Amino acid sequence: MRTPEWQKSSYCQEGEACVHVAATAETVHLTESADPAGVILSAGSDAFAALLHALKREYS
Template sequence: MHTHQWQKSSYSGEGNACLYVSAPDSATIRLRESDEPDTILTTTPTTLAALIHSTKAGRLDHLGTA
């Protein structure tokens, strides 16, 4: 199994719910959560940037409501 260089998000703080990021090359970003380290989301920088932009703009707020 290939090991990745993981970096903890500076927004994660000291709690248990920490986000880790790995960028093995310029076209790939991997994300994992500290409670489920074997579950890895793989995306591209462009797609991740669009997700972050949409989240900050509030376009995904309706997804958290029942």
């Protein structure tokens, strides 16, 4: 398995309260910048799109 190429969220502020995202052809991975090797949330692209839609609806 390839090591994911992590990118910092564009919504990240200064400090360590950031989300990092990595994607493969089939899966999106999320982790917290304070512990990037710790807990990793993985979801298929459809599930990730549904998560983003729900978050945008909740926080907009």
